[in-house]
Amino acid sequence: MQHFNITKTEILSDNWYTLKKITYEYTQKDGTVQTQSREAYDRGNGAVILLYNKESNTVILTRQFRMPTFINGNADGMMIEACAGLLDQDNPEDCIRRETEEETGYKIKTVQKVYEAYMSPGSVTEILYFFVAEYSKEMKVSDGGGLEEEAENIEVLEYDFNEALKMVSSGNIKDAKTIMLLQYLRIHEIL
Numbered sequence: 001m002q003h004f005n006i007t008k009t010e011i012l013s014d015n016w017y018t019l020k021k022i023t024y025e026y027t028q029k030d031g032t033v034q035t036q037s038r039e040a041y042d043r044g045n046g047a048v049i050l051l052y053n054k055e056s057n058t059v060i061l062t063r064q065f066r067m068p069t070f071i072n073g074n075a076d077g078m079m080i081e082a083c084a085g086l087l088d089q090d091n092p093e094d095c096i097r098r099e100t101e102e103e104t105g106y107k108i109k110t111v112q113k114v115y116e117a118y119m120s121p122g123s124v125t126e127i128l129y130f131f132v133a134e135y136s137k138e139m140k141v142s143d144g145g146g147l148e149e150e151a152e153n154i155e156v157l158e159y160d161f162n163e164a165l166k167m168v169s170s171g172n173i174k175d176a177k178t179i180m181l182l183q184y185l186r187i188h189e190i191l
């Protein structure tokens with residue numbers, strides 16, 4: 001059995017989230033010990049949801065600027081995504097209900113957890129809780145768009161489900177969590 005022993009933890013940045021450098025000893029299968037260092041970005045855990053409507057065969061997505069994509073070649077930095085947010089002190093279900101209302105303007109009560117996943121386990125500690133929920137026009141309580149105090153500027157979008165799937169193939173949707181949830185709906189024949 002392989003064994004890990006953390007020998008040193010350094011905080012490299014504690015500005016927006018926390019970037020740590022972890023030095024550890026790694027005992028290999030043959031018994032030799034190696035010392036290795038890795039950086040880990042801790043931004044907290046999050047939740048994501050895809051709202052869908054069976055009658056109209058539509059989904060609700062959001063569009064917002066994402067600086068990391070811009071500096072990595074995304075020409076305008078805008079990303080089309082499923083609604084998501086950090087848990088903060090909430091449990092995943094409460095978090096995603098709150099984020100859904102803040103970002104999309106839909107007040108939902110019933111959510112279905114479909115799975116959880118590490119999105120970038122080589123460098124980020126975050127685990128993401130994935131949900132789906134049905135929506136209807138009657139659930140719309142505001143325009144959404146996010147919170148002004150969090151400097152969110154989120155556009156709410158409604159797409160035909162098949163059009164959203166085509167947007168994955170065309171490269172108009174490149175967000176992994178959104179792709180995973182769209183595929184979940186397709187695989188489970190929800191839409």
